[in-house]
Amino acid sequence: MKPRAPCRIAAVLLALASVARAQDFGSAAPPGPADAPCAFIESGLPPSSIAGAEAAFTRWFALPDLETRAIAAAAGIGALRVAAGVSQTGEAGIGWNAAGAALGVVRERAGVALRAVARRDRTIAPGSEAALHLEDRAGLEAGGGAWLAPAENLIVWASVPQAWAGGTAPPLDRPMELGARYAIGDSTGRGGLAFWVARGAPSGDAPADHAAGAMLRSGPLAAWATVRDRPLRGGFGLSARARWLVVSGEVESHPDLGETVRVGIALLGSPP
Amino acid sequence: MPRRDAALACLLWVAIAAASLGAPRARGDAAHAAREARAAALCAPAAHPLIAEVFYDAIGDDTGSEFLEFYNPYDGALSLAGARIEAGDGSGPNRWTLRWTGHAGDSVAAGGRFVVGGAKVQPAPQSIVTLDLQNGPDAVRVVWPDGAVEVVGYGPQEFAEYACGAPAVDVPAGRSLARMPDDADLGANAMDFRAAAPSPGRANQPRRDLALVAGSLALAPEQPDPGASARLTGRIANAGAGSIASGEASLAAAAISEAGPIPLVTHAIGAALAAGDTIAFDESITLAAGKWRLRAAVVLAGDEAPDDDADSLLARAGPGPLELTEIQFHPARGEGEWVEVRNRSAAPVDLAAFTLSDRGTTRGVAAACALAPESLAVLAEDRAALIALFPGLDTARVRQVRPWPILNNSDDSSGVADLVVLREEDGTPCQRVAYSAAGVPGGTPLEWRDGGWWPSVASTGTPLAPPVAATPLSRRFACSPRRLRADGTARLAWDLPCPRSRVSLELYDLAGRLVARPVPEFDAPPRGERSWRAAEIPPGVYVALARARPPSGDPIVESSAIRIEGRAP
Numbered sequence: 001m002k003p004r005a006p007c008r009i010a011a012v013l014l015a016l017a018s019v020a021r022a023q024d025f026g027s028a029a030p031p032g033p034a035d036a037p038c039a040f041i042e043s044g045l046p047p048s049s050i051a052g053a054e055a056a057f058t059r060w061f062a063l064p065d066l067e068t069r070a071i072a073a074a075a076g077i078g079a080l081r082v083a084a085g086v087s088q089t090g091e092a093g094i095g096w097n098a099a100g101a102a103l104g105v106v107r108e109r110a111g112v113a114l115r116a117v118a119r120r121d122r123t124i125a126p127g128s129e130a131a132l133h134l135e136d137r138a139g140l141e142a143g144g145g146a147w148l149a150p151a152e153n154l155i156v157w158a159s160v161p162q163a164w165a166g167g168t169a170p171p172l173d174r175p176m177e178l179g180a181r182y183a184i185g186d187s188t189g190r191g192g193l194a195f196w197v198a199r200g201a202p203s204g205d206a207p208a209d210h211a212a213g214a215m216l217r218s219g220p221l222a223a224w225a226t227v228r229d230r231p232l233r234g235g236f237g238l239s240a241r242a243r244w245l246v247v248s249g250e251v252e253s254h255p256d257l258g259e260t261v262r263v264g265i266a267l268l269g270s271p272p
Numbered sequence: 273m274p275r276r277d278a279a280l281a282c283l284l285w286v287a288i289a290a291a292s293l294g295a296p297r298a299r300g301d302a303a304h305a306a307r308e309a310r311a312a313a314l315c316a317p318a319a320h321p322l323i324a325e326v327f328y329d330a331i332g333d334d335t336g337s338e339f340l341e342f343y344n345p346y347d348g349a350l351s352l353a354g355a356r357i358e359a360g361d362g363s364g365p366n367r368w369t370l371r372w373t374g375h376a377g378d379s380v381a382a383g384g385r386f387v388v389g390g391a392k393v394q395p396a397p398q399s400i401v402t403l404d405l406q407n408g409p410d411a412v413r414v415v416w417p418d419g420a421v422e423v424v425g426y427g428p429q430e431f432a433e434y435a436c437g438a439p440a441v442d443v444p445a446g447r448s449l450a451r452m453p454d455d456a457d458l459g460a461n462a463m464d465f466r467a468a469a470p471s472p473g474r475a476n477q478p479r480r481d482l483a484l485v486a487g488s489l490a491l492a493p494e495q496p497d498p499g500a501s502a503r504l505t506g507r508i509a510n511a512g513a514g515s516i517a518s519g520e521a522s523l524a525a526a527a528i529s530e531a532g533p534i535p536l537v538t539h540a541i542g543a544a545l546a547a548g549d550t551i552a553f554d555e556s557i558t559l560a561a562g563k564w565r566l567r568a569a570v571v572l573a574g575d576e577a578p579d580d581d582a583d584s585l586l587a588r589a590g591p592g593p594l595e596l597t598e599i600q601f602h603p604a605r606g607e608g609e610w611v612e613v614r615n616r617s618a619a620p621v622d623l624a625a626f627t628l629s630d631r632g633t634t635r636g637v638a639a640a641c642a643l644a645p646e647s648l649a650v651l652a653e654d655r656a657a658l659i660a661l662f663p664g665l666d667t668a669r670v671r672q673v674r675p676w677p678i679l680n681n682s683d684d685s686s687g688v689a690d691l692v693v694l695r696e697e698d699g700t701p702c703q704r705v706a707y708s709a710a711g712v713p714g715g716t717p718l719e720w721r722d723g724g725w726w727p728s729v730a731s732t733g734t735p736l737a738p739p740v741a742a743t744p745l746s747r748r749f750a751c752s753p754r755r756l757r758a759d760g761t762a763r764l765a766w767d768l769p770c771p772r773s774r775v776s777l778e779l780y781d782l783a784g785r786l787v788a789r790p791v792p793e794f795d796a797p798p799r800g801e802r803s804w805r806a807a808e809i810p811p812g813v814y815v816a817l818a819r820a821r822p823p824s825g826d827p828i829v830e831s832s833a834i835r836i837e838g839r840a841p
Contacts (some may be wrong), residue, residue: 005318024784033366035733060782060815060833061780061784061815061831063831063832063833065832065833066815066833088412090813090833090835093754093755094754094755094813094833094834094835095685110750125822136837136839139840141840165840166840167839167840168811168837168839168840169445169810169811169812169839169841170840171782171812171813171835172782172783172812172813172814173539173781173810175814203785204810205480206785206787209783209785228784229787230784230785231676231784233784252784254780254784256778256780256817257780257784257815257817257831258831260784
């Protein structure tokens with residue numbers, strides 16, 4: 001393959017696809033493959049780290065009755081990666097509980113995984129009408145993702161988290177997401193700058209979503225900023241790592257709805 | 273004989289010859305001479321009195337009120353002996369009926385008039401007879417003993433015999449067909465005659481006549497607030513044959529109540545008016561609370577037709593004794609249209625003493641009902657259907673209105689669907705409401721509350737009951753239920769600190785994308801609620817963003833999470 005070919009492939013993929021958003025296992029991390037177990041379950045993009053555990057919290061658009069709490073753990077044996085987690089979103093009347101799992105394979109320059117999430121409304125009284133028609137109060141979605149590093153500093157990914165869905169509809173329609181990340185860094189991988197773009201496929205009659213961002217890493221610290229469209233908005237995030245412990249946070253500001261805040265704390269088995 | 277002397281001799285001979293033929297000489301001016309010269313080609317036969325005015329359609333019963341006026345424009349008296357007035361029925365050919373025949377002593381003095389008419393005509397006609405003329409399109413004619421005929425037709429004619437040239441206009445009831453000027457003869461009834469106020473025995477177009485154009489007097493707003501400025505407008509016309517100099521005439525207006533007149537306007541008219549000219553006036557006035565008769569009059573020295581100098585209208589400043597409180601203009605359950613009214617006076621009022629109208633001309637009258645002070649009543653298009661839908665109503669206060677003025681259900685280009693107008697039986701305004709149908713849910717009446725007309729909180733309205741108060745909220749907005757089915761109906765309620773604002777509701781998905789505007793922006797009272805349907809919105813969890821934009825100040829925005837149920841596609 002000629003040196004410029006990966007860039008062309010990435011460009012074509014971005015043109016074809018469109019930015020799936022998190023719902024049950026949102027993690028304070030830039031889009032694309034990440035080491036956080038929650039992000040693995042959410043996107044189906046397998047991490048390179050071998051093992052880890054994470055607790056994440058999201059407050060959507062400053063609404064106290066719409067918060068997500070999730071815990072997840074991941075493990076790896078050789079090239080195999082597996083993760084599982086549970087989450088709870090929203091207050092009793094509208095909220096739901098979820099259990100998710102992901103299983104994937106990672107090689108040096110590629111990874112592929114399947115993921116699935118099952119949901120059930122928070123309040124279903126035993127013997128009630130809702131319990132008798134559980135398909136109206138519970139649902140399952142399944143999909144997958146893959147990433148590829150066609151060049152040393154380039155990663156492209158594709159995520160189809162809801163390739164199939166059954167039962168009650170997911171809280172958020174998440175079409176396919178394609179993205180690419182390019183890093184400029186030192187050879188040790190402990191510092192540097194990365195840029196990414198992502199495009200989410202059109203959902204229904206709506207147009208595609210687009211996102212772009214940049215991340216600066218210096219030793220154990222990382223900071224990133226993102227911009228998105230529909231409507232135009234921005235966010236920023238920070239993470240800090242001390243040995244296996246990673247603490248991260250992200251704030252995205254919506255011009256009409258307010259801020260969405262994500263925080264997470266993780267124990268990761270392999271340092272970057 | 274020198275040539276000049278020969279010419280004078282010829283002129284003298286012609287004059288003597290004319291006198292010897294016995295023809296009366298025209299009254300002197302060139303127009304008369306010209307008319308005489310053209311008589312054979314025009315409508316009025318020479319050497320006979322003209323038909324100057326025909327009054328064939330009185331308001332109400334015509335009997336005894338009809339008349340025909342002769343006018344003699346010549347210098348000598350003209351006899352009417354043997355002249356016959358015949359009424360023509362324009363629906364068929366040769367349908368002429370004799371109505372009057374001139375007696376031997378009947379004549380018209382030089383420059384004089386002779387009226388043939390019914391016993392009710394004032395001043396009394398020279399010859400009283402019931403003419404029984406047809407209302408147009410028909411005709412009247414005078415057949416002279418020498419065989420000459422003058423025909424005056426009015427309204428479109430199917431047969432040529434019923435008019436001379438183009439027929440004159442068919443005048444509305446209460447107006448007469450008058451020759452203008454009084455000796456006009458231009459070759460067609462349409463050119464010689466026009467509608468005018470009846471003037472038996474008097475000139476149709478006086479030499480000096482300044483008139484306040486009938487029906488032009490208006491007050492804007494029609495029902496001003498007490499002490500607030502209002503505009504009294506009207507038109508003044510020089511209806512005489514001569515011109516009127518600037519400052520020669522004056523305008524006076526007064527507000528008249530039982531206590532007497534209060535002068536409003538008195539000033540000279542600072543414009544010169546040629547014959548036929550019309551000018552408008554626009555005066556700023558203020559009225560104290562209550563019922564008034566506004567009278568405007570023009571004053572001109574030597575005015576020969578004082579009857580058209582003044583006009584008046586009934587007006588009211590401030591609210592009337594009866595007020596509208598609820599308007600059902602788009603009933604959805606077969607109950608018919610209805611309005612609710614309240615007696616805001618300190619004494620009982622009879623509903624039959626009021627009329628109800630819309631933007632059209634229909635004025636409905638309610639069945640009699642003495643309404644106690646502060647009481648509510650319902651004026652209904654279909655009383656029985658309304659009582660059937662609301663069986664608990666006090667039927668004595670639900671009154672049928674006939675004819676019912678049908679109220680429009682959609683706005684015109686000015687944003688108004690229709691008017692609902694209450695008047696006293698003499699026409700005095702009582703209340704006028706212009707309403708908009710935009711954004712009013714189908715079947716829901718408008719009601720007066722919070723200082724405006726708003727959709728009723730109760731979907732079918734509250735006839736004979738005060739408005740249902742919207743439930744106070746602990747927040748500015750409330751969406752309920754928070755979980756609804758895909759085709760379900762939800763409710764947006766609001767409790768705002770501003771008297772009027774523009775309220776809307778938008779739904780965003782968890783990715784922050786705008787998905788739907790189930791409640792587009794609309795004018796909203798301080799408190800209220802509106803329902804919306806979740807149809808066409810995909811299932812999922814959404815952030816419902818309710819927004820109120822007051823006329824001034826920052827918007828009020830609140831959001832909450834809702835869930836629309838549904839199966840995965």
